[in-house]
Amino acid sequence: MNQIQHIIGGQMTAGYSGQTQSVFNPATGETIAQVVLGEVAEIDAAVTAALAAFEGWSMTSPARRAKVMFGLRDQMNQRRDEIARTISAEHGKTHDDALGEVVRALEVVEYATGIASHLQGDFSREVGPGIDTFAERQPLGVVAGITPFNFPAMVPLWMIPMALACGNTFVLKPSERDPSSANLIFDLFQKAGLPDGVLNVVHGGKLAVDAILDHKDIEAVSFVGSTPIAEYIYTRGCAAGKRVQALGGAKNHMIILPDADLDQAADALMGAGFGSAGERCMAISVAVPIGQETADRLVEKLTPQVAALKIGPSTDSAAEMGPVITAEARDRINGCIAAGEAEGASVLVDGRGLKLQGYENGFWVGGTLLDHVTKEMSVYQTEIFGPVLSVLRAESYVEAVDLINGHEYGNGTAIFTRDGDAARDFAKRIKVGMVGINVPIPVPVATHSFGGWKRSSFGAHGIYGPEAVHFYTRLKTTTARWPTGIRSGAQFTFPSME
Secondary structure (H helix, E strand, O other): OOEEOEEEOOEEEOOOOOEEEEEEEOOOOEEEEEEEEOOHHHHHHHHHHHHHHHHHHHOOOHHHHHHHHHHHHHHHHHOHHHHHHHHHHHHOOOHHHHHHHHHHHHHHHHHHOOHHHHOOOEEEEEEEOOEEEEEEEEEOOEEEEEOOOOOOOHHHHHHHHHHHHOOOEEEEEOOOOOOHHHHHHHHHHHHOOOOOOOEEEOOOOHHHHHHHHHOOOEEEEEEEOOHHHHHHHHHHHHHOOOEEEEEOOOOEEEEEOOOOOHHHHHHHHHHHHHHHHHOOOOOEEEEEEEOHHHHHHHHHHHHHHHHOOOEOOOOOOOOOEOOOOOHHHHHHHHHHHHHHHHOOOEEEEOOOOOOOOOOOOOOOOOOEEEEOOOOOOHHHHOOOOOOEEEEOOEOOHHHHHHHHHOOOEEOEEEEEOOOHHHHHHHHHHOOOOEEEEOOOOOOOOOOOOEOOEEOOEEOOOOEOHHHHHHHOEEEEEEEEEOOOOOOOOOOOOOOOOO
């Protein structure tokens, strides 16, 4: 059986722990590979390799670093289908969905090709007698990324290109559930001309994560995952003196005003709620129609569409939604639906117990639609991370805004309306990091930065875009005077440029 190994200093290695974990095809439930699990020794080896590579890579000109990013872009464009198939084989998402992941990752790579302009500093001449001041951004050193299963190619590529383009070296700890994409990313970088040791991949679980957080030579850590783990990583990493950005969970709402195009809104909810089996931190999991008439009409449109979802393996070109990642995830999602039903939600479409002919052992949950959900229910309070859409009816726009602002998460939200005043007010008042106006999944393009508010994000910086440049560099300001033949004597007061 195929063994997925670490990549340290440019070399494949099984590491030292001797521990492995099964990797499954979620559509069949079959074990398709074994991934080796690293611990402290493997992280130490990866950091050593990254440290050895740092001096040479950080002294490489931004233009030459950009050349590697151009090469990576070419590799990704040439191998889009291969990357998508690798994602789908271990994650289960449809091929078209995986292709979309590759395209969004490419946006960040393309932004990183412009690193020379992103790193431009400031210069001020004659700030004092014969004195000039200039500011520049310098790389941190060895940085690390800990990435989730739901976007096994896109999220690493939200981090790595920007970190490397800024002159850092990198240790990646991908999800052990779908690890092959990380090794493929390394191969793409290698063929793009990246020197050995600049990027290292260590597979593993919590022991590897803790080794990253505690390692004295790792300067910064970027993480995407659930809120409890994000908070843990932020707290432990900061205690160890690291710069940390930790993106957590979500409960994303979509408000539907009475004037909205309900056909458009229903279509948006279908894609945003059930794409990738709801395993997205930007998935819309709560629809908030305003007024009973709007709610009734929306539910009438949604119910047959959810029931008719085409569910199948990634090899089925007609499939709109695939399985969830593991049997444990399936069982947890089914438990959330049962809890919602027990608490009084109306189960209009029930995805529990779904079986597909020929794929009976796969990790399937069908599309589920719950109506009359209230904010007190666990199904509303919990991030389900599955194909479950809840309808929570609000009597007014103000009630809906207060509902969203009162939730502990603040990742993404959307409003569907034809009313420009309402949309403008919503964008201003809502306490959420990413807002869509008639856009259900408002993931920013790469020239902007991704990041939530409240317990959806820990740390001062968003991921990718301009925020990434600031996260992966530190500011240095130099004030210089060159001899002019004029002596002014010793100065014992605080320096002034007057």
